[in-house]
Amino acid sequence: MNRILIVSNRLPVMIERRKGSFFYRQSTGGVATGLSSLYKNRESIWTGWPGIASNRLSSEDKAEITEHLENELNCHPVFLSQRDISLYYEGFSNKTVWPLFHYFPQYVVYDRQYWRAYQNVNERFAEKVLDIMREGDLVWIHDYQLMLVPRIIRQAKPEASIGYFHHIPFPSYELFRTLPQRRELLEGLAGADLIGFHTYDYARHFLSSLHRILGYENNLGQFTEADRPVRVDTFPMGIDYDRFANAFHDPNVQKEIKNIKKRVHDYEVILSVDRLDYTKGVPQRLEAYRELLKTHPEFREKIILIMVAVPSRTRVEHYQRLKDQVDEMIGMINGEYGTIGWSPVWYLYRSLPFATLSALYNLADVCLVTPVRDGMNLVAKEYVAAKQDGGMLVLSEMTGASRELGEAIIVNPNNHEEVTDALVQALKMNEHEIIQRNQVMKSRLRRYTVDRWGREFIERLEDMKDRHLEMLTKGLAETSRQTLLLNYRRAAARLILLDYDGTLVPLQHTPEKAKPGENLLRLIRRLATVPGNEVVVISGRDRTILENWFGDLPVGLAAEHGAWIRDGEWMMMEPLSGAWKEEIYSIIERYVDRTPGSFIEEKEFSLAWHYRKTGSELGAIRVRELIDDLIYLTANFNLQILEGDKVVEIKDSGVNKGRVAMHWITKRAWDFILAAGDDRTDEDMFAVVDDRGYTLKVGFGETEARYNLKSQKEVARLLEDLVGGKGGND
Ligand code: ADQ
Numbered sequence: 001m002n003r004i005l006i007v008s009n010r011l012p013v014m015i016e017r018r019k020g021s022f023f024y025r026q027s028t029g030g031v032a033t034g035l036s037s038l039y040k041n042r043e044s045i046w047t048g049w050p051g052i053a054s055n056r057l058s059s060e061d062k063a064e065i066t067e068h069l070e071n072e073l074n075c076h077p078v079f080l081s082q083r084d085i086s087l088y089y090e091g092f093s094n095k096t097v098w099p100l101f102h103y104f105p106q107y108v109v110y111d112r113q114y115w116r117a118y119q120n121v122n123e124r125f126a127e128k129v130l131d132i133m134r135e136g137d138l139v140w141i142h143d144y145q146l147m148l149v150p151r152i153i154r155q156a157k158p159e160a161s162i163g164y165f166h167h168i169p170f171p172s173y174e175l176f177r178t179l180p181q182r183r184e185l186l187e188g189l190a191g192a193d194l195i196g197f198h199t200y201d202y203a204r205h206f207l208s209s210l211h212r213i214l215g216y217e218n219n220l221g222q223f224t225e226a227d228r229p230v231r232v233d234t235f236p237m238g239i240d241y242d243r244f245a246n247a248f249h250d251p252n253v254q255k256e257i258k259n260i261k262k263r264v265h266d267y268e269v270i271l272s273v274d275r276l277d278y279t280k281g282v283p284q285r286l287e288a289y290r291e292l293l294k295t296h297p298e299f300r301e302k303i304i305l306i307m308v309a310v311p312s313r314t315r316v317e318h319y320q321r322l323k324d325q326v327d328e329m330i331g332m333i334n335g336e337y338g339t340i341g342w343s344p345v346w347y348l349y350r351s352l353p354f355a356t357l358s359a360l361y362n363l364a365d366v367c368l369v370t371p372v373r374d375g376m377n378l379v380a381k382e383y384v385a386a387k388q389d390g391g392m393l394v395l396s397e398m399t400g401a402s403r404e405l406g407e408a409i410i411v412n413p414n415n416h417e418e419v420t421d422a423l424v425q426a427l428k429m430n431e432h433e434i435i436q437r438n439q440v441m442k443s444r445l446r447r448y449t450v451d452r453w454g455r456e457f458i459e460r461l462e463d464m465k466d467r468h469l470e471m472l473t474k475g476l477a478e479t480s481r482q483t484l485l486l487n488y489r490r491a492a493a494r495l496i497l498l499d500y501d502g503t504l505v506p507l508q509h510t511p512e513k514a515k516p517g518e519n520l521l522r523l524i525r526r527l528a529t530v531p532g533n534e535v536v537v538i539s540g541r542d543r544t545i546l547e548n549w550f551g552d553l554p555v556g557l558a559a560e561h562g563a564w565i566r567d568g569e570w571m572m573m574e575p576l577s578g579a580w581k582e583e584i585y586s587i588i589e590r591y592v593d594r595t596p597g598s599f600i601e602e603k604e605f606s607l608a609w610h611y612r613k614t615g616s617e618l619g620a621i622r623v624r625e626l627i628d629d630l631i632y633l634t635a636n637f638n639l640q641i642l643e644g645d646k647v648v649e650i651k652d653s654g655v656n657k658g659r660v661a662m663h664w665i666t667k668r669a670w671d672f673i674l675a676a677g678d679d680r681t682d683e684d685m686f687a688v689v690d691d692r693g694y695t696l697k698v699g700f701g702e703t704e705a706r707y708n709l710k711s712q713k714e715v716a717r718l719l720e721d722l723v724g725g726k727g728g729n730d
Contacts, residue, residue, distance in 0.1 A: 002161075004044040004458065006035060007129055007149060008142035009089065011048035011075045015065065022065060024073070038454045046075045047128050054079035078128050080121065087117030090316055093145045099318075100179060101144065101171050102279040102373040107318050108178075115181055119148060122188070126152035133157065138461055141192070143167045148184065151191030159468070163461040164192040165235070168375040169400070170202040173209045186214055190225040193464040196235045196457055198376045198400040203232050211616050217646075218616075227710040229471075229700050231464055235457050236404055237376050238449045244385035245446075247358035256359035264363070267342075268303045268427060271364035273357070273379045274371070275312040276349070278322050281372040281396065281413040282309065286329045286345070288370075288419035293337045293344060296424060301342045303427065305368075306360060308348045323349075361386035366426040368394050369401075370413035376400035380408070384441045390434035392426035393441075394419070404444060407437040471700060474708045476718070484674075484694055488722055491671030492532050495693070496722075497661055497685060498524075500539040502678035503698050506712055507612070507645060510599075516549055523716065526723045528554045536664055538562065538657050540649065540681060542603040543570055561642075561651060561681055562660035563605040567667075573659060576605045576652050580637045584650055587629055595622045606651035623648060644679050658684030665692065676715055677705075 012032035014025045026032070038044060050065060057065070062079060069075040080088070091114035099107035126149045129139060133153075140163045141149050150162045176182055186209060189195055197203045203221065210216045216223045221232045247253045270289070274280040289305050309326070313319045330345045337344045352360075361367070367383040377399040384393055384405065393408035395401065402410055409422045476484070488494060501507060501514055504524075508514040516524075528535040536556035539546060543559035543566070550557055557566040562573055581602070588600050588609050597613035609626060611619045626648060630641050640653035661675065665688065673693025675685050686695040686704040697705035698715060709715055 001042045002462070003134070003137045004038060004042060005129055005133060005137050005139045006044060006046045006142070007125060007139065007146060008046070008048045009093075009145040011046055011050050011069070011077065013050065013069065013073055013075060015050045015052050017052070022061075022068070024068065035454050038451075038458065044074065045132060046073075047078060047125065047132070048075070049080050050075075050077045053082040053085060055081045055083075076128055076132055078121075078125050084117060084121055086315070087114050088121040089145065090313065092118035094313055094316055096179070097144045097147075098168070098279075100175060101168050103169075103171060103175065104278065104373075105175060105178065107278070110180060122146060122148035123152055125149050126156070129153055130156050133160070137161070138163065138458060138465070140165070140457070140461070148188035149191075151188045154191035161461055161465045161468075162192045163194040163196065163457060164189055165196040165457060166202065166206075166375075167198070167237070169373055170197060170206045170209075172205050173212055176205070176209045177213065182209070182213055186210055190214070190216075190223075190230055193228070193230060193468070194457070194461045195230065195232045196460075197232070198234065198236050199403050200234050202375075202400075203234050207232055208617065224700065229464075229467065231460070233460060235453055235460075236400065236448065237378070237453045238445060238451075239378055239381045239385060240451070241385050241446050241449045244358065244361070244382050245442075247354070247386055248362055248388050250355065250358070252355040253358045253362070256355045257362055260356075260359055260363055264304060267301075268365045269360075269363055270303060270305045270366045270368055270423065271308070271360055271383070272305065272368045273308045273360070274310070274369075276309040276319065276323060276326065277312055278318055279371055279373045281370045282307075282322070282326050283329060284372065284413050284416065285368060285370045285419070286326070286333065288416045288423065289345070289368075290329075290333050290336075291416050291420045292423050293333070295420065299427070300337060300344075301339060304342075304344060304346055306346045306348070306364070308350075308352060308357075308360070310351045311349060357382075358386055362388060364391055366392050366394060366423065368419075368423070369399065370394065370396040370411065370419060371399055372396070372413050374399040374401070380405055381445055384408075384438055385445050387438060390429075390431040390438070392429055392434050392437075394422045394426050404448075405441050407440050471708055474706075476696070476707045476709060476714075480707070481718070481721075484718075485721055488672050488674075493668060493670045494530075494533050494672040495664055495670045495674070496527065496533060496535045497664065497673070497675040497689070498535065498537050499657075499677035499679075499682050499685075500537055500541065502645065502712070503676050503682075503715055504537075504712060510610070510613075520716070521550075521553065523719055523723065524550070524555060525553050527719055530723060534664065534667075536660075538660050538677075538685065540606075540608070540644070556664065558657070558660040560603045560606050561649075561655050561657055562663075563603075563652065563655045565660060565663065567663070573663070574654065576655070578605050580634075580639060581607055584630070584633065584639075587633060588626070591622055591626050595619070598622070605655070606649055608647050608649040610647045612646035619646065642681060644681060656684040657681055658688040661685040661688040665689070675705075676709075 012027050014027050016023045066077055069077050091111060095109040096114060125146055130153060138161045139153060142165055150164050153160055153162055207218050223230050272285060293300055330347050333345050334343050361383050369377060369380045371377060380393055380395050380401045395405055395408040395410055396413040397410050398413060409426055411418050411422045498504060504520060505514050505516060524535060527533060537550055538558040540561050541559060543564045546557045546559050563576055564570055565573055584607055588607060591609060592598050592600060595611060595614050595618060598609060598611040601608040601610060627641060630650060638653050639650055642649040673689055675689045676696040677685055678698040683704050689695050695705035696707050696709050697703040698709050698712060700708060
């Protein structure tokens, strides 16, 4: 079984130095627990920072730590100095990327030094991985601190299997574009085979930035980077359900529950638990609670808010200011509404042990999770899993978790009144309804646990690996290539069927731009003049263009997917009528008016609507609308609607490249047939040639063809070999 190399900023162990000795503690973060079962079931190695500044360590210390981590825990440390931490981690990661990706552009700091440190540390992480990597390993990189690592590894090891998971939101293009290093970050990520996000929206934002900034098109979440398919997909991270659901029965948790119960008396408990981060909406939450006490005096001395905040990034200025603000607001609320013996807010500024956290989840009547932006938010899920009886979750719609926990009371955290109303609703909701809502959420959380999340990601990454292998085997390997050349050389009568756009030349924005160059024309002429060769260019283009471009060459031509052929003279394959065109033309014209960048290409017996220059989102919407209209309108004609690469073509349904191929195939007995094409219309040709000859598809994806070639360049190289010394007999 393949090994998994996990790479994240922090290792899942914490190191502490006490009285000159090092102590190692397993950290219990979501990712660490989630990956632990993968960790147990197959060999895994973790690479990351051990959480202690390296300039405080002697070289002996480092050697000791490395030995312990490697031998005992399968962890490989990347040591970071205090300077690295402040520029790469606190700097670029947490002062540039974090605020921008959480829609806080006003907090973003751009600093060239931060960026240089980020590049440098990413390179060091990648080097570490490359040091330990063996053939067959799967590399799984985590989160925004390491966005450049996939590409660095890819450049050193082009065949590596690399996955990346993004734990925080990916912002919309309008925001992402403001980042000076937007291009480098996207290129960094595109080095992976699989890029995962918590929600579909984040994946969509990423794909839209990829399209607008790097010009990459995607097809159902898959795009091509340097001849390699990359998949973008969603994997909503779950939690260790059983751990939280069973905690209630743990004697330590029971003890904690009793302890806390003694202190909270009969108050209804509202719980709030987060890292103290400005994305978590803590001041807004306090504001809403204050509003509740103000507008609903009946709740005074009846409820308490237990606010647990884990200190976080305390060296970053915005976090220090937030801490002051929260302290001040809590002081104000307690001063304003507190009475002797009752404080409306109980504030714990620390990390809690699991038993205490579970006890609080169990006790709380309401859990208030209202981040202004959050990639997923695991606290919401943990609360629902842990809660034994009724207890209502109030959840911000700005969290990834709200996509899965729709039975909670969903709120806009910026709307204080709405949050206040939600609190009232939660406090007053009848037990039966709460339990019903929670049951639905619980069963969902039980099914999609963090363990399953990890397994699904790895399975998908293995799929990608298989697809690469399949492509390598479907690619024209050297041995098959030599056999092809040998068969070509031995044959006396050879038929070569070539599609044009996308096969001999790359696809262009406008059809006119794809004119063949001198080299290509020379190559085709040489191929066509080899005795025994018959070359046919089969294209969707009209015959005027084909005549202009290839008229002088001794080749067969097929225009408009075979409505017209030139086998000696131009002729129609069968009588056709273009009478339908006028009506359909006017329909498509309406779409041209409404879709900037699109245009109509009119041929004798077909019409094509091109939209390559149109933005991909608008294009995708319009093409569906147009096809819907056309299906309805063409019902009475004998027409076919063909969806190609950024083009919709309407033509007579009897015309296709398969019929053209058949025309030439049946002309005589051939000893060698080769057909090359790139899109759906070429599949008819591949089907007809079948095992009579060689069928080659340019690009990836499902095909009837026997081999895949990566690019038009590979086609040209093959044709050159045919006419050159190796294969041609000229
Ligand atoms: P975080 O922003 O850290 O994670 P979250 O998803 O809520 O946020 O996870 C926090 C974890 O810390 C939870 O497992 C929780 O139990 C624990 N925790 C919180 N307060 C605690 C306390 N006082 N004491 C002890 N434990 C406490 C990032 C992204 C999120 C994304 C996760 C996972 O920002 O959006 O959900 O990664 O991908």
